Amino acid sequence: MARTRGSLTPQDAMASLSATVQRRWKTWLVSPDEQNSVDLPLHPPTGKATAQDVTAASAWVRSWQNWEKTHPQARVVWVEKSWTAAGLGRQLLPDRLQVAGVDALVSLTGTTRYWRGLVRRFAALAGASPAPAVREAAAAVLPRWRDLDDADLSRVHAVVDWFLAHPSSGLMPRAVPVEGVHGKWLESHRTLVTRLVAAHRGDTSGKTVATLTDLGLVEREAQVRLRLPEGLPGWAGVPGDVTLTWSGAAGLWAEELTGSAPPPVTGVLLVENLETFLALPASPGRMLLWGAGYSARRWATLPWLADLPVWYWGDLDADGFAILSAVRSHLPQVQSVLMDEAAVRRWLQLGTVDSNPDRKNLSALTASEDAARDLLASSGNLRIEQERILLSEAVDALTGAGFYEED
Known part of the structure; x- marks a missing residue:
């Protein structure tokens, strides 16, 4: 025209x-x-x-x-x-x-059907006549519920009512007596549930109820999986692949940290995915730590990591870079591996569509890491899974980055 x-x-x-x-x-x-x-x-x-x-x-x-x-x-x-x-x-x-x-x-604008659907789903989530604080809280987390099916919307409503009636149950997450609800369901919908519960309790910021513990539940202590280097003092006969509770992992080498001796490892590699964590070869003095996705944000606060060289290798996707940024906010010395523009160009043919192409600002990324994100986005919002990269080339990249020693 x-x-x-x-x-x-x-x-x-x-x-x-x-x-x-x-x-x-x-x-x-x-x-x-x-x-x-x-x-x-x-x-x-x-x-x-x-x-x-x-x-x-x-x-x-x-x-x-x-x-x-x-x-x-x-x-x-x-x-x-x-x-x-x-x-x-x-x-x-x-x-x-x-x-x-x-x-x-x-x-x-041709969105009448969508808008009426939102209104119906909003009422199913927050109630027919919600208080202003609840209405604001539910609207604020719109992306968390707009795609839920009717069954999950009903569960959210029922779960919120149950937590309001039982603020200090002391139950494990999987023991919440609402049909269809289990530990993984609660974790997946935690932000939605906690914001609504907080709003019903009068907190419009959602800060006082942020975890399952704030809901009155008892969470099982997180577990950290490590692959230790051979020959560590005091670890003779202990398998190199160990799983420790969070408190046990945090307390490792406490005496060394409070004294003059450093921890008996010379560097740590955080790996996002389990398959890669298990496949990578061992190296003298070096530890492998399974990041387990976003759990790496918590592992980054382990006290003995603060003064060690740390590397991070994760998926080339929105989540992988978000995890890297969160880890670096605790450990500014973190060096990423295979998470730059060159890595994206090398493995772009293996990319698949990222179902969560979030482009929020990640202040802790380097220019090269941001360029990798831009290239993934401009190539069709792609993601490249860590496991798809050839292990031999990954080892070469880790060697070049200083994690493995040159032969």
Whole structure:
């Protein structure tokens, strides 16, 4: 469709309205009775601009005349403007597009069905007449529940009610007596459940209820899996692959840390995935630590890691870089391996679509790591799993990074 520079065509206006609607879902859920309207300037061409291309300017006016006839949900405001410079005198031109109310906005942008679905699911989650704090909390975590099926929405509602009635149950997560709920379900929906429980208790920030322990449950102590180097003092006869409780792992080499001797390891490699953790060869003095996904954020706080050389190798995807950034926030000396732009280019043919292509700012990444993220995004939001990279080339990269010693 013809247009003049700076003037909005109907297609331009619809794209702008669609973007506005997408931004306002949460606001509308919090304040369903609030009048929401849009007043969009259309920037009609001046007489001087029209003189340069009268045909395009006239076609632009006709496009709005035709559009107005078929879109009764909106109002096009026509204003008399001077086109004297183009030899056309004064003309009545479309100046603004006005849409009043949520119903009109969703109808105009073709999102009525989606919006009604959100409202229905919101009511199933928060109740028919939720308190303002609960309404705000549920809207704030919209991405956590908009794709849940009806069964899970009902479970969330039932679980929140149960925790409100039993604030100090002392149960293990898998023992919560709500049908269909188990430890993994609770962990997967923890943010949603804790925010709603906190809101019901009057905390709109969601900070006082952030963990399963805050819900009155007793969590099993986290377990840390390590592959220790051979010949460690006091570890004779102990398998090199050991699993320790969090407190046991944190207490390793406590005497060395409080005295003058360093821990009896010379460096640690955190590996995101178990298969790679098990497949990598051992090296004298070096420890392998299974990151177990986002658990690596906690492992990074192990006190004996603070003064050791630390390497991190994870998946080339949104989660892998988020984990790396979180680990480096605790351990600024962390050096990543196979998580730069060169690694992405080398293994791009093995990429698959990332189902969670989050591009949030990760302040602890290097320029090279950020470039790797950009390349994955520009290549179609791809991810490259750690396990798909040839082990021999991974060992070469780890050797080049200093984890393994040169032969």
